[in-house]
Amino acid sequence: MANWKKAPIREALGKTLVELGDRYPQVLVVNADLRNSVKSIYFMEKYPDRTIEVGIAEQNMIGVAAGLASLGFIPFAVTFARFASKRAADQISMSVDYCRNNVKIIGAYAGIFTGAQGVSQQMIDDTAAMRAMPNMTVIDTADVHEVRSALLFAAEFSGPVYIRIGRDEWPVVFDETYTFELGKGRWLREGSDVVLLNSGILLPYAVEAAELLESEGISAGVVNMPSIKPIDAALINDISRNVGAIVTLEAHNVQGGFGSAVAEVTAANYPVPIEMIGLRNEYSESAPNDALLEKHHLNPPWIAAAAKRALDRKNRLRC
Amino acid sequence: MVSDLSVLLTDRQGQPYSLTSERIKHLEYLCESTRRDIVDTLYKIGRGHAGPSLSMVELLISLYFEELRFDPSDPKWPDRDRFILSKGHGSLGYYAVLAQRGLIEKRELDTFESLGSRLQGHVDSNWLPWVELTTGSLGQGLSYAVGVAIAAKRQAKDLRAYCLLGDGECQEGNVWEAAMSAAKYRLDNLLAIVDWNNLQGGVTLEVMPSLEPFALKWQAFGWHTIEINGHDLQAVLQAYHQARQTKEKPTVIIARNIKGKGVSYMENKVEWHGGTVTKELHQIALEEINARLSELSQYADEKYGRNHG
Numbered sequence: 001m002a003n004w005k006k007a008p009i010r011e012a013l014g015k016t017l018v019e020l021g022d023r024y025p026q027v028l029v030v031n032a033d034l035r036n037s038v039k040s041i042y043f044m045e046k047y048p049d050r051t052i053e054v055g056i057a058e059q060n061m062i063g064v065a066a067g068l069a070s071l072g073f074i075p076f077a078v079t080f081a082r083f084a085s086k087r088a089a090d091q092i093s094m095s096v097d098y099c100r101n102n103v104k105i106i107g108a109y110a111g112i113f114t115g116a117q118g119v120s121q122q123m124i125d126d127t128a129a130m131r132a133m134p135n136m137t138v139i140d141t142a143d144v145h146e147v148r149s150a151l152l153f154a155a156e157f158s159g160p161v162y163i164r165i166g167r168d169e170w171p172v173v174f175d176e177t178y179t180f181e182l183g184k185g186r187w188l189r190e191g192s193d194v195v196l197l198n199s200g201i202l203l204p205y206a207v208e209a210a211e212l213l214e215s216e217g218i219s220a221g222v223v224n225m226p227s228i229k230p231i232d233a234a235l236i237n238d239i240s241r242n243v244g245a246i247v248t249l250e251a252h253n254v255q256g257g258f259g260s261a262v263a264e265v266t267a268a269n270y271p272v273p274i275e276m277i278g279l280r281n282e283y284s285e286s287a288p289n290d291a292l293l294e295k296h297h298l299n300p301p302w303i304a305a306a307a308k309r310a311l312d313r314k315n316r317l318r319c
Numbered sequence: 320m321v322s323d324l325s326v327l328l329t330d331r332q333g334q335p336y337s338l339t340s341e342r343i344k345h346l347e348y349l350c351e352s353t354r355r356d357i358v359d360t361l362y363k364i365g366r367g368h369a370g371p372s373l374s375m376v377e378l379l380i381s382l383y384f385e386e387l388r389f390d391p392s393d394p395k396w397p398d399r400d401r402f403i404l405s406k407g408h409g410s411l412g413y414y415a416v417l418a419q420r421g422l423i424e425k426r427e428l429d430t431f432e433s434l435g436s437r438l439q440g441h442v443d444s445n446w447l448p449w450v451e452l453t454t455g456s457l458g459q460g461l462s463y464a465v466g467v468a469i470a471a472k473r474q475a476k477d478l479r480a481y482c483l484l485g486d487g488e489c490q491e492g493n494v495w496e497a498a499m500s501a502a503k504y505r506l507d508n509l510l511a512i513v514d515w516n517n518l519q520g521g522v523t524l525e526v527m528p529s530l531e532p533f534a535l536k537w538q539a540f541g542w543h544t545i546e547i548n549g550h551d552l553q554a555v556l557q558a559y560h561q562a563r564q565t566k567e568k569p570t571v572i573i574a575r576n577i578k579g580k581g582v583s584y585m586e587n588k589v590e591w592h593g594g595t596v597t598k599e600l601h602q603i604a605l606e607e608i609n610a611r612l613s614e615l616s617q618y619a620d621e622k623y624g625r626n627h628g
Contacts, residue, residue, distance in 0.1 A: 052469060053503075060462045060496035067466015070401075070451070071474060075466075091493070094456045095463055099444055 004171030004204055012144035013108055013165050014039025016151045017076060021047045024155050028052060028068055030077045032061040032084075038108040040078045058083045062091040066101040074102060074155055080114075081107030081123035081164060089129055096160045097133040103161075104154045105130075110140070110164035111201055111251030112279070112296070118286035124279045128256025130162040131229045137182065138229040140164040140200035140250065140258065143173045146226055149180035157182070164200060166251070168289060171204035173224075183230040191221025194245040194307045194314070197236070199225050199258040202249040202277065202298060209303035220307055228258050233265045240270035245314040247275045247306045251298075254278040273313035275306035326553065328560045330625070331388050331400070331479075338556060345623035346552045348615040349384060349419055350376045354581045355608045356415040360428045362601040366440075367431065370578040370591040372412025374516040374549075375483065378574055379416040381555045382481065385625055391422060394448035400478050401451050401467045405460025406485035406514060407441035408593075414438050422449055458491025460484065461511060465501045468509040468569075479563075483512045487519030489530055495540065501569040502541025510562045511542075511571040514549065516578035518589050537571045549574025583607060 020027045021043055030052045035041040044051040052068070054061045058079060065075035077084060084107040085092070096103045112122045131138045137159060141147045147165055154161040173188075185197070189210050196206040206222050213220040221243065225232055239246060246266070248259035259276035266272055277298060284292055293299045297306075326338040353376050361367045382402060390396035404413050411431060418425040423437075430436035437447040441455030452463050464482035471478045488494065501509055515533070517524050524530065534544045543565045547554040555574070562570035578592075579585030582604045596604065 049473075054496070054500045057496035057499065059458075059493040060465070060500055063459050063462020063493065063497065064466040064469065064500060066452070067463040067468075067480075068470045070463070070467060071470035071476075073470055073473075090456055091459055091462070094453060095459050099453055 006169045007144045007172050008169045009144055009147060009166040010039045010108060012147040014042040016148045017043040018046055020151060020155050021050060024074060026072060026074045027155060028073050028075045030054065030061050030065045030075050032056055032058045032079045034079050038078050058088040059091045062088040063095050065103045066095040069102040074104065076104045076106055078106040078108065080121060081110035081126045085123065085126035085162065086129050093133055097135045100135050100159055102158055105162045106165060107162060108165045109167050111166055112284040112292055113201065113251065113289045114167045116286045116288060119283045122284055124253045124283065125256065126164065127228060127252045127258060131261060135160055136229060137161045139226050140228055141226060142201055142203035142224060143170060145172065145174040145176060145178040146180060149178055150226060153180045153182065166201045170201060173203050180226060183227050183232055185223045185225035185232040185235045187221060187223055189222040191219045192243060193219040194247060194311045195221040195223055195239045195243050196247045196249060196303065196307065197223050197225060197262060198249040199228055201251045205298060205300050205303055206249050208300040209307065212300050212304045213307055218307065218311065228261055231261050231265060236262055236265045237269050240266050240272045244272045245310040246272060247277060247303060247310055249277040249303065252278050253281060255281050273310045273317065275310045277303055277306055324553065326557065328556060331386055338553060341618060341623045343552050344615055344618035346380055346384060348612065348618050350380050351608055351611045351615060353380060353415045353419045355605065356418060356425060356428055357411055358582065358596065358601065358604045358608065360411060360415065360431055362596050363429055364431050365595045367411040368408045368593050369585060370518065371406060371409045371485065373580045373582060373585065374576040374578045375409055375412055375514045377550050377552055377555055378483065378512055378514065379413065380419065381552060381559065383416055383420045385556055386559045387481065398476060398478055401464065401480045403451050403460040403464050403482045404442050405454050405482050406488055407454030410440060410442045413442055417449055457488040458493035461494055461497035464509055465497050465506060468506040469504055471508055479508045479510065481510050481512065483514060486513055486515040486517065486524060486530065489513065490527060498537065498540040498542065505567045506569045507566045509569040511569065513571060513573050514576055515573055516576045518578045518592065521589050521592050523589060534573055541568060543568050543570040544573060545570065546573045546575065549576040550580055581608060
């Protein structure tokens with residue numbers, strides 16, 4: 001098993017926002033309270049004049065951000081994913097996505113590992129809502145380095161972006177050299193029997209599952225795909241053709257999320273067996289992360305079991 | 320003969336001017352001409368929100384002929400004032416005003432709501448460059464205007480944000496979220512105008528949860544409030560002037576209007592939110608409007624209006 005170094009994800013969000021402030025004078029942060037939780041407090045402390053605080057009013061947060069963007073600012077609207085996405089879903093659709101206003105929406109506390117605070121502070125259907133918006137770029141993040149890189153990308157990119165970001169101390173998979181690439185997945189580990197295709201925070205467990213599978217003589221690849229929209233269809237097609245079995249991983253409901261996005265690609269091009277790791281059309285609860293990983297079958301043994309099911313279906317199809 | 324109303328105002332550039340009755344009459348003429356275009360388009364196309372368009376004509380003609388700073392040759396001039404029609408269903412009236420002002424051609428009104436037309440059923444910034452924000456999903460325009468006003472202050476730009484809302488629209492919680500933030504940032508470069516026509520979507524406001532006391536609500540949210548008869552052009556211009564003089568807080572003009580104003584059988588009739596007119600009803604409307612136009616015809620010449628250079 002990998003012995004992961006851990007780092008707090010929300011600290012990376014807070015620090016990177018300050019870095020963005022240092023680099024780009026046009027960057028503003030729009031808060032809807034929660035600055036202490038999502039760590040945008042660091043930006044506020046350094047750049048009080050560049051912080052817009054609307055209070056607990058996410059619909060207004062999005063509309064104000066759109067107005068700020070219209071005069072050339074790059075507003076980062078930062079709050080919990082539940083409130084940043086669907087609480088203001090129509091404002092995002094009409095005032096940001098349709099009009100292509102250059103607003104960056106940061107959904108912190110995405111997924112279920114949000115400090116044992118229960119369902120109302122988790123978010124498992126934001127990817128589904130955001131990726132259905134035609135002009136939206138949707139990114140999920142795995143560790144502190146991917147968080148930083150995705151935020152830097154968003155500041156440079158012209159157009160609406162939604163980024164999912166976790167909260168807790170979390171395994172560090174990448175290093176400082178990591179660079180997010182829009183629409184690109186990346187192999188972390190080669191494999192010829194099955195590929196574990198990950199978007200977001202379950203990445204270390206995908207790596208551990210691949211090691212488990214290897215110990216059982218199964219060659220499992222690991223591909224990380226933070227860019228959910230646009231998605232790396234070329235790489236998915238390669239995997240479909242050359243490997244022929246896929247497990248998708250996401251801290252999100254399997255209905256409508258990253259797994260669905262992958263399945264849309266395979267179904268249209270080269271259908272192969274897919275098993276989806278994620279919330280199985282269910283809500284979570286407040287509990288320590290280990291307990292939630294086990295409850296929702298997100299642990300490496302469960303991932304390995306899913307990989308074997310996909311591999312088994314592949315082999316039966318090919319008989 | 321030039322008669323002076325003895326009303327001294329400043330225009331958007333800060334230049335003083337004396338509001339004359341001729342100038343008012345000229346604006347009245349433009350309003351009636353706009354109403355004729357609304358009714359004609361409604362008849363030709365067979366669809367449109369007549370009531371919500373007719374109620375806001377004086378407010379918009381005053382904005383586009385007297386108040387807003389913009390470049391008629393460049394809808395995206397960076398320093399333009401931003402006008403956001405939050406009540407996006409007032410599209411027909413808005414387009415008719417743009418045509419009256421010469422920003423689109425009058426014949427383009429005939430394309431209203433047709434495939435590929437810039438004149439979408441609800442105003443749409445992806446199609447028509449004069450539109451700042453696509454609206455119609457009610458309650459969102461004021462937040463955008465707040466963002467514009469904050470951005471303008473940060474950039475030390477002398478541009479103002481204007482946002483026209485419907486009365487029924489103010490049932491949206493988003494409006495009051497925006498109102499709170501506008502007061503917090505002391506946005507004296509923001510003007511909200513509420514077209515209070517007392518009817519919405521086929522019913523009277525009395526059917527709805529009450530918005531009254533409406534002015535007190537805005538005051539409680541930290542706004543300067545001005546209540547006027549929104550069909551009284553002099554009152555409208557004075558209110559715009561007063562809003563510009565008001566510092567350290569945003570201003571809202573509550574314009575008590577008549578839905579369907581200017582067409583007798585539409586006025587204050589809930590059934591004229593949307594819909595069309597028959598040939599006979601079109602004729603009746605035209606006769607009423609044309610009678611007023613002929614009364615005002617001596618003021619048709621733009622020499623009576625503001626010198627637009």
